Amino acid sequence: MAREDKDKRRDKDRRKPVAPGGPSLLAAQTPAVVTPPPRHVYRWDLDKTYLKTEFDTLKQLLRSAFEGAAAKQSVPGASALLRELRAGGGARICFISGSPRQMRRVLTQKLRLDGVEFDEFILKPNLRNMLTGRFRAMREQVGYKLPALLAGRSGLPPETRETCFGDDAEADGFIYSLYGDVIAGRVKRRLLEEILERAGAYEDDAQRAVTLAESIASGEAVQRIFIHLDRRSPTSRFDRYGARLVPVFNYFQAAMVMFEDEQLTAPAVVRVALEMVDRFGYTVEALRNSLQDLLRRGRLRRTTARALAAELTEGGIPQLGALPSARELLLSFATRVRQLGDVPSMQIPIDVPIDYLAALEADLPRKGKKRTDIAPPL
Amino acid sequence: MDPRAPVGTRSVTVAVDAMGGDHAPGEIVRGVAMLSLEAPHIYTLLVGDGEAIGAVLSTVRHDPERIAVHHAPEAVKMWEKPAEALKEHPQASILVAAQLVADGAADALVSAGNTGASVLACARTWRKIPGVHRAALASVYPTEIRRGEKDDPFSLILDVGATLDVTAEDLVAFAIMGSAYAARVSKNPRPRVALLSNGAEAGKGPPEIVEAHRLLQEATELNFVGNVEGVDIPRGTADVVVCSGFVGNVVIKMLEGVSETIVRLGHYASKEKILWRAGLALLSSGISRLKEVTDWEQYGGAPVLGFDKLFIKAHGRSRARAIANAAKVAAKAVQAGLAEDIESALKSFHSRRAA
Numbered sequence: 001m002a003r004e005d006k007d008k009r010r011d012k013d014r015r016k017p018v019a020p021g022g023p024s025l026l027a028a029q030t031p032a033v034v035t036p037p038p039r040h041v042y043r044w045d046l047d048k049t050y051l052k053t054e055f056d057t058l059k060q061l062l063r064s065a066f067e068g069a070a071a072k073q074s075v076p077g078a079s080a081l082l083r084e085l086r087a088g089g090g091a092r093i094c095f096i097s098g099s100p101r102q103m104r105r106v107l108t109q110k111l112r113l114d115g116v117e118f119d120e121f122i123l124k125p126n127l128r129n130m131l132t133g134r135f136r137a138m139r140e141q142v143g144y145k146l147p148a149l150l151a152g153r154s155g156l157p158p159e160t161r162e163t164c165f166g167d168d169a170e171a172d173g174f175i176y177s178l179y180g181d182v183i184a185g186r187v188k189r190r191l192l193e194e195i196l197e198r199a200g201a202y203e204d205d206a207q208r209a210v211t212l213a214e215s216i217a218s219g220e221a222v223q224r225i226f227i228h229l230d231r232r233s234p235t236s237r238f239d240r241y242g243a244r245l246v247p248v249f250n251y252f253q254a255a256m257v258m259f260e261d262e263q264l265t266a267p268a269v270v271r272v273a274l275e276m277v278d279r280f281g282y283t284v285e286a287l288r289n290s291l292q293d294l295l296r297r298g299r300l301r302r303t304t305a306r307a308l309a310a311e312l313t314e315g316g317i318p319q320l321g322a323l324p325s326a327r328e329l330l331l332s333f334a335t336r337v338r339q340l341g342d343v344p345s346m347q348i349p350i351d352v353p354i355d356y357l358a359a360l361e362a363d364l365p366r367k368g369k370k371r372t373d374i375a376p377p378l
Numbered sequence: 379m380d381p382r383a384p385v386g387t388r389s390v391t392v393a394v395d396a397m398g399g400d401h402a403p404g405e406i407v408r409g410v411a412m413l414s415l416e417a418p419h420i421y422t423l424l425v426g427d428g429e430a431i432g433a434v435l436s437t438v439r440h441d442p443e444r445i446a447v448h449h450a451p452e453a454v455k456m457w458e459k460p461a462e463a464l465k466e467h468p469q470a471s472i473l474v475a476a477q478l479v480a481d482g483a484a485d486a487l488v489s490a491g492n493t494g495a496s497v498l499a500c501a502r503t504w505r506k507i508p509g510v511h512r513a514a515l516a517s518v519y520p521t522e523i524r525r526g527e528k529d530d531p532f533s534l535i536l537d538v539g540a541t542l543d544v545t546a547e548d549l550v551a552f553a554i555m556g557s558a559y560a561a562r563v564s565k566n567p568r569p570r571v572a573l574l575s576n577g578a579e580a581g582k583g584p585p586e587i588v589e590a591h592r593l594l595q596e597a598t599e600l601n602f603v604g605n606v607e608g609v610d611i612p613r614g615t616a617d618v619v620v621c622s623g624f625v626g627n628v629v630i631k632m633l634e635g636v637s638e639t640i641v642r643l644g645h646y647a648s649k650e651k652i653l654w655r656a657g658l659a660l661l662s663s664g665i666s667r668l669k670e671v672t673d674w675e676q677y678g679g680a681p682v683l684g685f686d687k688l689f690i691k692a693h694g695r696s697r698a699r700a701i702a703n704a705a706k707v708a709a710k711a712v713q714a715g716l717a718e719d720i721e722s723a724l725k726s727f728h729s730r731r732a733a
Contacts, residue, residue, distance in 0.1 A: 236436045292442075292447065296432050336446060339448040340449055343432075346436065
């Protein structure tokens with residue numbers, strides 16, 4: 001009986017045109033209702049980017065697979081940031097994750113509990129991969145994520161910009177950069193085929209990626225890539241991907257960069273910080289150190305920090321929750337900026353063509369080889 | 379309080395002189411990076427060349443939420459004369475760091491740099507605890523006997539070089555400060571305090587030692603066990619050994635020299651005869667354990683006691699692990715309220731004497 005219910009539900013899901021959490025990978029390509037194209041697309045990875053997932057051991061993996069939605073923890077500030085992006089209007093929010101499709105219900109429930117709305121929710125067909133003997137595909141990410149991202153992109157006009165969010169646990173920096181450069185036409189067919197082959201993608205996945213790449217309207221779509229440094233990886237590890245990719249240690253940093261990119265307003269930045277303080281116990285010390293870190297790394301201009309402060313002073317800071325008074329807060333942040341003195345910020349990585357084959361070796365080494373650009377253990 | 383900090387701990391900010399030490403700034407910054415991942419309740423304020431600090435941080439795993447940088451454009455070199463160096467470099471990292479601690483931007487200071495310049499920077503910017511005339515540099519030394527709640531294998535020796543010429547009153551203050559430090563940091567509730575002399579009898583030693591002995595016998599705040607000789611230091615007869623900076627410095631350097639000679643002899647023996655090498659191989663786990671216990675990198679650095687703020691002087695050759703441990707010791711002492719403890723113990727001693 002329970003099985004019949006499940007089957008009925010699945011059939012019902014199949015009939016949905018572009019339902020959040022729709023089961024088909026390509027479902028988003030064929031909307032039944034004609035809606036205006038989104039102004040901006042935000043693509044999010046799930047584990048370690050939105051969710052604080054630990055799966056370094058089998059025990060952690062099992063716990064993560066079986067825990068309920070309420071038990072799952074989001075990364076501090078992630079849900080507030082997503083709500084702010086949605087509130088900006090004209091945004092399409094798409095999740096793409098390597099988690100198995102069987103986790104759809106619990107994961108989407110978690111997002112709803114956090115008040116996060118989304119338009120696409122793509123999970124990996126791991127059960128199918130296992131049953132069809134495609135074991136490599138269960139672990140491999142490029143052959144899964146790249147065609148899925150390109151499928152999500154197809155049909156969108158070239159002027160629709162994108163911001164991608166990933167983490168440092170796997171190869172999100174590599175995949176999102178490749179995705180952006182494929183759309184921009186900087187990665188030619190032969191190179192793409194070689195990358196996919198070397199990444200270990202199955203031939204059909206690789207073929208789909210190449211076909212989709214050739215069908216997409218070319219343009220500089222991917223404006224920004226944020227890599228959440230869940231493992232606190234050295235930031236220099238991502239220099240090869242240029243200035244578009246910004247490694248961030250928390251979402252307050254991402255929010256500040258998005259303020260500079262004119263994607264978020266000053267009060268929205270404060271609301272992200274507030275969630276981190278109120279719900280996750282962040283201290284003002286941690287926030288102001290985060291601001292200083294961004295300035296030091298040259299990922300935020302000092303003029304932006306001043307503009308943010310000015311807007312907040314003029315417009316008034318929203319409800320502060322557990323934070324100290326607005327004046328106190330701004331003074332405390334200003335101290336951290338002053339402490340940098342007249343030292344120039346670090347040179348941000350130069351935008352040169354990315355050597356994807358070298359990046360692949362470094363970020364996704366083949367079996368038996370070690371990652372080459374991780375700093376030696378302390 | 380930070381949710382990632384252990385329950386019951388309050389966050390502490392430690393200023394670290396990024397430019398001091400033989401391996402600065404690389405190893406110092408790496409030590410702070412290591413600390414940021416290991417101890418979420420400790421914030422660090424790295425003081426030094428902002429550009430050089432940033433360059434190192436970008437190459438190592440770290441948590442920037444726990445680290446702030448304060449740019450200081452100058453530095454005191456290890457070989458410079460303290461007073462002249464501070465005069466010549468008013469923006470030196472050690473002086474700026476000490477001032478930041480004085481201003482309340484940090485709770486304690488760690489430096490592996492020029493010892494004289496560091497102590498002088500603290501003396502110029504910090505307040506001495508009432509009742510303390512001279513600061514003392516304390517050092518730990520591994521002993522046979524373990525002590526305290528943590529089974530600490532170290533005894534504390536002070537002064538080891540900050541004050542060469544001392545009075546009996548200074549020795550008493552050193553004893554009170556050393557006892558408070560051992561009680562708080564080694565969690566040894568009633569540490570045994572002794573005076574270093576040339577005999578166990580009360581009348582042995584120079585006049586200041588004899589007078590200090592008399593005064594310490596009256597100090598009910600302390601667990602004074604009398605005089606000890608040099609041979610008693612490695613035995614661990616006392617938990618806190620008090621002496622002048624001159625004597626302490628000679629003692630500690632000699633003990634270090636003996637340890638190094640033993641290691642060299644071991645190397646020599648292993649090369650000389652196969653049988654000796656085999657013997658050493660059989661003892662290897664014991665030797666490793668001994669090395670672990672005597673490894674100064676494990677216990678961080680030497681506290682400078684007598685100021686209202688805490689300064690931990692790390693070894694000039696400190697690498698990342700030693701710096702991280704020195705900052706942990708500093709944070710622990712701050713959390714335990716060491717300066718307040720010393721102040722109240724000294725107050726109690728002096729008011730009882732006055733009465």
